Amino acid sequence: MKHIIIISAMLLITNLVSGQDISSADVPSVVRNTFKKTFPKSYHIEWEQKGDIYNAEFDINWRDHEVWISNTGAILKYKKEIKAHELPLAVTAKIRQDFAGYSIDDIDQYEVNKQFYYKVELKKHHGDRTILFDKRGEISHVVL
Numbered sequence: 001m002k003h004i005i006i007i008s009a010m011l012l013i014t015n016l017v018s019g020q021d022i023s024s025a026d027v028p029s030v031v032r033n034t035f036k037k038t039f040p041k042s043y044h045i046e047w048e049q050k051g052d053i054y055n056a057e058f059d060i061n062w063r064d065h066e067v068w069i070s071n072t073g074a075i076l077k078y079k080k081e082i083k084a085h086e087l088p089l090a091v092t093a094k095i096r097q098d099f100a101g102y103s104i105d106d107i108d109q110y111e112v113n114k115q116f117y118y119k120v121e122l123k124k125h126h127g128d129r130t131i132l133f134d135k136r137g138e139i140s141h142v143v144l
Contacts, residue, residue: 019050027054030073038075039065078111082118090137091118102129117142 024032027047031054035042042058042065049055052071059065060080068077084092084104095104102122110117117140118133134140 019048019055022047022049028071028073031069031071034069034073034075035067039067076112079108082107082109087118087120088135088137090135091120091133092137094133094137094139095120095122095131099129099131112142115142 024045024047026049027035035045035056039058039060041060042056043060045056045058047054047056053076054069054071055066056069057064057066064081066079067075069075084107086109087095087104087107095102099122102124104120105123105128106121108119110119116135118135120131120133122129122131132140132142134142
């Protein structure tokens with residue numbers, strides 16, 4: 001019984017920390033307007049609220065996207081799924097040089113404060129790695 005109570009408490013805390021799913025009607029108009037203006041071709045939009053931050057997960061051209069918008073309508077962070085050929089050449093060169101034998105599995109491009117970062121999942125038969133690069137191909141320690 002004690003384990004059930006502990007597990008239930010952990011799940012409740014996780015749900016509270018992760019945010020709440022909300023309908024588009026519950027998103028402030030300034031946030032919705034920023035979103036519609038910036039991503040007019042979006043579809044399959046799902047909203048979540050975490051304090052004063054609104055998060056939208058959506059698709060454009062069958063690719064996953066995600067944006068974080070403040071309650072004042074400012075875009076704080078934007079993430080989109082990209083293909084390997086869309087990586088900057090410096091990132092591709094760094095992967096070839098430092099991660100020989102790995103194959104690229106999944107890539108997300110982040111934009112934070114007008115800076116671009118690339119979260120690259122690399123696969124190898126005996127281990128996977130996730131590396132964050134800046135546009136110059138340097139391994140970044142930015143927290144996304």
